[in-house]
Amino acid sequence: MRSTSRAVAFAAIVLLPALTLARADRRAQGAAQPAGSYTYQGTVRAFTANTGSLDLIIGVGMALRIVHVTVAPAAHAGGDTAAGLARVEFKPGDVVRVECHRTDTGLVADRIERIEVPKP
Amino acid sequence: MTPRWGAVASLLVFAGCAKVVKPGDPIPGLAREQRDRFARGKTVFDSTFTPETGLGPLFNSTGCGECHEDPAAGGRGDEIEVHATAFHAPTCDPLVEEGGPVVQQHTTPALKQALGIDSEPFPPSATARAHRTSPVVFGRGLLDLVPDSEILSYADPDDRNHDGIRGRPGRALDGRVGRFGRKALVPTLREFNAGAFPTETGVTDPEQPTEENIGGQPIPPGVDPLPEPEISSEALALADDFVRFLGAPTPAKVGKEGRRGRELFAQLGCASCHIPKLRTGYSPVPALAHREFPAYTDLLLHDMGPELADICLGVATPEDFRTEPLLDLRDAKTFLHDGRASGIEQAVELHGGEGAGARDRFNGLSAADRAAVVAFLKSL
Numbered sequence: 001m002r003s004t005s006r007a008v009a010f011a012a013i014v015l016l017p018a019l020t021l022a023r024a025d026r027r028a029q030g031a032a033q034p035a036g037s038y039t040y041q042g043t044v045r046a047f048t049a050n051t052g053s054l055d056l057i058i059g060v061g062m063a064l065r066i067v068h069v070t071v072a073p074a075a076h077a078g079g080d081t082a083a084g085l086a087r088v089e090f091k092p093g094d095v096v097r098v099e100c101h102r103t104d105t106g107l108v109a110d111r112i113e114r115i116e117v118p119k120p
Numbered sequence: 121m122t123p124r125w126g127a128v129a130s131l132l133v134f135a136g137c138a139k140v141v142k143p144g145d146p147i148p149g150l151a152r153e154q155r156d157r158f159a160r161g162k163t164v165f166d167s168t169f170t171p172e173t174g175l176g177p178l179f180n181s182t183g184c185g186e187c188h189e190d191p192a193a194g195g196r197g198d199e200i201e202v203h204a205t206a207f208h209a210p211t212c213d214p215l216v217e218e219g220g221p222v223v224q225q226h227t228t229p230a231l232k233q234a235l236g237i238d239s240e241p242f243p244p245s246a247t248a249r250a251h252r253t254s255p256v257v258f259g260r261g262l263l264d265l266v267p268d269s270e271i272l273s274y275a276d277p278d279d280r281n282h283d284g285i286r287g288r289p290g291r292a293l294d295g296r297v298g299r300f301g302r303k304a305l306v307p308t309l310r311e312f313n314a315g316a317f318p319t320e321t322g323v324t325d326p327e328q329p330t331e332e333n334i335g336g337q338p339i340p341p342g343v344d345p346l347p348e349p350e351i352s353s354e355a356l357a358l359a360d361d362f363v364r365f366l367g368a369p370t371p372a373k374v375g376k377e378g379r380r381g382r383e384l385f386a387q388l389g390c391a392s393c394h395i396p397k398l399r400t401g402y403s404p405v406p407a408l409a410h411r412e413f414p415a416y417t418d419l420l421l422h423d424m425g426p427e428l429a430d431i432c433l434g435v436a437t438p439e440d441f442r443t444e445p446l447l448d449l450r451d452a453k454t455f456l457h458d459g460r461a462s463g464i465e466q467a468v469e470l471h472g473g474e475g476a477g478a479r480d481r482f483n484g485l486s487a488a489d490r491a492a493v494v495a496f497l498k499s500l
């Protein structure tokens with residue numbers, strides 16, 4: 001009985017706000033930045049220069065996810081033009097910041113910047 | 121009253137005000153509103169999720185309190201997790217496309233019916249498997265506030281002081297200094313907690329609103345019908361506040377033997393990594409700000425040798441582990457990251473790599489002195 005009461009109380013505290021606030025959260029996020037514009041900072045898992053395919057590992061705590069980004073011709077890499085991006089050759093383990101937008105075929109990078117992680 | 125007696129009286133008053141923090145207690149000095157959030161957050165922490173409230177479809181536990189329960193909410197659990205990654209030196213692949221580094225050990229009935237599996241498939245590309253116990257989360261709000269600059273000040277990757285200790289900071293995937301997790305991958309407590317809901321219970325939250333894949337495969341239709349995120353921002357914030365406000369247990373008073381053990385702990389070099397006290401920086405919560413607290417960690421990664429090596433994660437190699445904070449050791453029944461040691465002496469003896477020097481000095485002590493070190497550690 002005690003556990004049932006606790007479960008009901010928990011549902012009231014947690015679940016109902018979750019259902020009602022989720023849509024509001026999405027609206028708020030949408031208002032914070034231009035529609036379809038995203039910024040990710042993470043570690044490069046794979047980069048194929050000739051196809052412009054970039055797999056970025058991002059995460060919240062131990063909940064890691066992969067973001068697939070196509071590098072657009074106009075993207076910049078640390079101040080270089082994208083023409084130079086193919087020459088940049090991001091490698092697995094590099095930390096990068098990617099600004100991108102969503103298209104029908106997925107995320108397309110507008111700008112990529114390599115982040116230098118300081119050595120201790 | 122003479123100045124001398126005045127000083128003694130002040131000391132006694134101060135000592136009387138220094139509240140002893142027991143395991144599971146909140147940090148002393150919280151405001152009423154913060155104590156209220158601690159209590160409400162404990163309700164979320166102790167709650168049990170079901171598939172109807174967001175559990176799964178993959179999970180390790182039905183709630184935070186299932187694995188952090190002994191001797192109080194926020195303590196240890198007897199569950200053992202399975203983690204896996206692939207190390208291709210010098211880079212580490214956390215195998216996100218194969219389900220990620222945490223291999224969940226349970227499935228909801230709906231997922232079992234759909235795929236016929238009782239746990240997440242072990243990632244085929246893994247180069248190593250690791251077991252992980254559930255540590256206490258006491259004092260984590262204090263550890264969260266230790267400035268990066270203090271952590272970095274303990275780093276000595278080139279062993280310039282020639283003490284054999286080469287601590288270096290863990291790094292998050294975006295390059296920030298990491299401090300949480302056995303491999304120091306996670307930079308903040310908030311992120312650790314927000315990631316733990318989906319990773320451990322399969323409950324998505326506003327900060328990680330996407331479910332993990334099933335060993336690399338998408339979730340079958342109809343298996344996880346609850347819309348994301350499955351808990352609200354407020355529920356996440358309450359659980360986060362509960363963990364954040366859990367105090368670091370006050371070490372017990374020690375007698376002559378324990379005092380001798382404490383001296384030896386420093387002399388042996390244990391305290392080079394298990395730094396007894398750390399200090400927090402600024403916090404909007406006065407009870408957390410600029411506090412010195414028992415930590416017994418430097419929050420850095422250290423090479424612990426091939427015997428303990430398991431998985432890589434972030435910049436941590438298989439041999440690297442973040443110095444475990446020695447909090448609430450008095451209640452521990454197993455030791456080390458995977459629980460392989462059944463006693464403190466065995467845990468010390470299993471230290472390799474950078475810990476080998478302190479271990480050898482410990483082994484060279486008389487039986488009485490070893491017992492003194494153990495007595496001291498059991499006071500923590």
